[in-house]
Amino acid sequence: MLDTEALAQPKQEVGTARAWTRFPRQVLVVAFKDLRAELRTKEAINASFGFALVILLLFSFAFDPFEETTRAISGGLLWIVFAFAGTLVLNRSFARELPNDCLDALIAAPISGAALFLGKALANYVLVLAVELVALPVFGIFYNVRWASQFPELFLVMLLGTWALTIIGTIFSALTVNIKLREVMLPMLTYPILVPALMACMRLTTALVTGVPIDADNMAWLKVLTGFDIVFTAVSLVLVETVLVG
Amino acid sequence: MSAVAVEGIWKFYGDYPALRDVRIEAPPGACLALIGRNGAGKTTLLRIVAGFSRAQRGKIRIWGKEPREAETRRQIGFIGHGISVYDELSALENLTLFGRLYGLADPRRSALEWLERTGLERVRNGLVREFSRGMRQRLAVARAFLHEPSVLLLDEPFTALDDRAIAVLQRLLREALAAGKTIVMSTHQLREALELSTHVALLTRGQLAFHGPRTPEMVEDPGYVYARYGEDRPN
Numbered sequence: 001m002l003d004t005e006a007l008a009q010p011k012q013e014v015g016t017a018r019a020w021t022r023f024p025r026q027v028l029v030v031a032f033k034d035l036r037a038e039l040r041t042k043e044a045i046n047a048s049f050g051f052a053l054v055i056l057l058l059f060s061f062a063f064d065p066f067e068e069t070t071r072a073i074s075g076g077l078l079w080i081v082f083a084f085a086g087t088l089v090l091n092r093s094f095a096r097e098l099p100n101d102c103l104d105a106l107i108a109a110p111i112s113g114a115a116l117f118l119g120k121a122l123a124n125y126v127l128v129l130a131v132e133l134v135a136l137p138v139f140g141i142f143y144n145v146r147w148a149s150q151f152p153e154l155f156l157v158m159l160l161g162t163w164a165l166t167i168i169g170t171i172f173s174a175l176t177v178n179i180k181l182r183e184v185m186l187p188m189l190t191y192p193i194l195v196p197a198l199m200a201c202m203r204l205t206t207a208l209v210t211g212v213p214i215d216a217d218n219m220a221w222l223k224v225l226t227g228f229d230i231v232f233t234a235v236s237l238v239l240v241e242t243v244l245v246g
Numbered sequence: 247m248s249a250v251a252v253e254g255i256w257k258f259y260g261d262y263p264a265l266r267d268v269r270i271e272a273p274p275g276a277c278l279a280l281i282g283r284n285g286a287g288k289t290t291l292l293r294i295v296a297g298f299s300r301a302q303r304g305k306i307r308i309w310g311k312e313p314r315e316a317e318t319r320r321q322i323g324f325i326g327h328g329i330s331v332y333d334e335l336s337a338l339e340n341l342t343l344f345g346r347l348y349g350l351a352d353p354r355r356s357a358l359e360w361l362e363r364t365g366l367e368r369v370r371n372g373l374v375r376e377f378s379r380g381m382r383q384r385l386a387v388a389r390a391f392l393h394e395p396s397v398l399l400l401d402e403p404f405t406a407l408d409d410r411a412i413a414v415l416q417r418l419l420r421e422a423l424a425a426g427k428t429i430v431m432s433t434h435q436l437r438e439a440l441e442l443s444t445h446v447a448l449l450t451r452g453q454l455a456f457h458g459p460r461t462p463e464m465v466e467d468p469g470y471v472y473a474r475y476g477e478d479r480p481n
Contacts, residue, residue: 022349029346037334040373101328105389107298109347110319245314246300 026111030119031126037096038127044092045127052085052135060142074143075206079198081135083165086128087187090169093120094177103177103244113241121170121236129162145209153214157204160225164197164232165190171236174243193232200225247310249274249397249428250295255304257290257452264290265301266452272428272445277419279439279460280432281471282449288432289327291449292401295430296324308397320348323395325403329386333375337366337385340374341392348393360388364414380408387415391422398422400431404438416442436468448475 038044059077063070097103106116136158140147147154172189176182191198200221207218214222250272257265265287272278280288293299295306297313311318324330331340338357345353361367364384374382383406390398398419404412419429419442433439440446440460448456448471456475463470 026347029343033332033335033343036339037332040334099328099333101326101330102332104296104298104324104326104328105330105344106347108296108319108322108324109344110316110349111347112316241314245298 023112023115026115027119027122030106030111030116031122034093034096034120034123035126038092038123044089045131048085048088048127048131049134051088052081052131053138055081055084056135056138056142063143065142065144070143071145071210072206074139074145074209075204076202077143078136078139078205078209079161079201081139082128082132082161082201083191083194083198084187085131085135086162086165086169087190089127089131090124090166090173090190091183091186093124093170093173095173095182098177107244113244114237116244117170117174117236117240120173121166124170125162125166128166129158132158132162146211147209149211150208150213154205154208157201157208157222157225160222160229161197161201163229164194164201164225167229167233167236168193168197171232171240171243174240196224197228200228247274248272248307249276249309250278250430251305251307251310252291252295253305253307255291255294255301255306257287257294257299257301264452265294267304268449268452268454270447270454270457272430274428275423275426276445277423277429277431277443278445278447279436279443280430280447280449281434281436281439282432282455283477285451286449287452288449289401292399292430292432293326296322296399320393321396323390323393323398325386325390325398325400327401327405329382329389331374331382331385331389334373336371336373337361337377338370340385341388344389344392350393356392360392363391363418364388365410379406380411383407383411384414387411387418391418396427398427398429398431400429400433402433402435403431404433404435412438436471440465440468446471448472450476 094103097106136147168190169186172186176185176189179185203221204214204218248271252268252270255265255268256263268291270278280291282288294301295313297319306313308318308321313319313322335343338361341357341360342353345356350356358367358370361370364387366381366384366388369377369381374385377385403415407415422429431439443460446456446458446460446464447454456471
């Protein structure tokens with residue numbers, strides 16, 4: 001005679017004492033898995049970093065670094081490079097799960113779509129931010145801007161802007177994972193949505209690298225950026241289960 | 247209570263009904279062989295039962311609960327067409343990862359135990375991308391069994407397995423059945439499947455053509471179910 005009551009109970013020890021830390025632990029497990037896999041292959045990070053350097057170099061040929069107009073658009077140039085280079089990392093995020101049908105195993109695991117999504121977003125955030133931090137001094141040299149003069153404020157803008165890029169890129173990476181032309185579709189879908197965040201980043205960065213502090217005039221852009229991050233993080237967390245399972 | 251209950255499932259791809267009002271039950275401790283020709287809807291049905299895909303109509307119940315509930319997913323072990331392990335990670339890292347995701351008390355110890363049970367303990371630190379096909383398949387089996395699921399969903403589990411992996415899987419399936427676990431497996435390898443199974447379900451073009459206990463005739467002649475209930479039956 002089978003003890004169906006016992007069979008119907010999970011065998012894992014998931015003590016209630018640890019229940020409140022379960023979600024952050026699951027997020028970190030997914031994030032570390034992605035980071036470890038990427039650091040072993042270096043597929044996305046090498047491509048992204050190489051692309052950022054090449055674009056910065058090409059733009060430096062097109063714009064005279066000693067002209068005032070170049071400094072006036074330097075924030076825009078920098079964030080175009082970050083957005084393009086970031087897309088190369090974000091494209092790999094869910095595509096990495098396709099060989100061997102690994103996405104099935106993740107969806108089958110008893111973790112919420114939100115934990116899976118945040119774990120992937122966190123790994124992407126670290127990778128994109130790493131590319132940006134290496135590209136930033138190169139940008140300073142090529143465009144003759146004082147990026148270090150207000151670095152804490154600039155770093156804050158980079159943290160917020162990169163999160164916007166990451167959160168939108170990750171959710172659309174999940175959405176386009178089964179599309180054959182996902183490398184083309186991802187930027188086509190993400191850039192229009194990212195316009196408010198990119199505009200805020202460009203305005204704030206241009207101000208900061210030309211010596212203008214964050215004051216009442218450009219504080220509105222910082223609020224736009226923060227609001228964008230909060231709203232789209234919340235929307236993505238709500239929608240991700242539907243995106244993954246339908 | 248059924249371990250697995252499929253209650254009037256309909257699934258459409260565009261206008262095409264891939265599954266039409268499918269109703270199947272697998273009692274606790276049963277081994278249900280889900281058979282049918284290519285395109286009959288076996289994989290679609292298993293993916294819905296596993297919670298990877300949603301049906302447009304009908305319900306799935308695993309031990310009376312929705313398959314997408316976290317508690318239900320802890321009960322399910324799935325082997326699909328892919329091996330569902332990461333090439334860039336070692337065998338031990340893969341199993342430890344899934345052990346953590348399933349909330350095992352000691353993921354590393356469980357991982358080591360299953361590496362030993364599947365004969366992979368000597369290559370535990372080797373990257374999966376360096377493994378032979380057979381080793382990768384045994385690792386996939388270890389991944390599916392790692393969290394001791396009470397319901398095993400296997401999509402053509404014997405296809406493309408080498409001899410050793412078939413032997414490992416058959417041994418583990420017999421042990422699982424002896425422990426009262428429930429197995430639902432889709433397969434084209436009728437002989438292997440019917441020897442293990444207690445129940446049979448035949449899908450024909452998305453519809454259930456037969457569902458019932460396995461009979462001695464089915465084991466003697468694996469083509470019997472198709473001839474008696476399937477498209478091959480005389481009009």
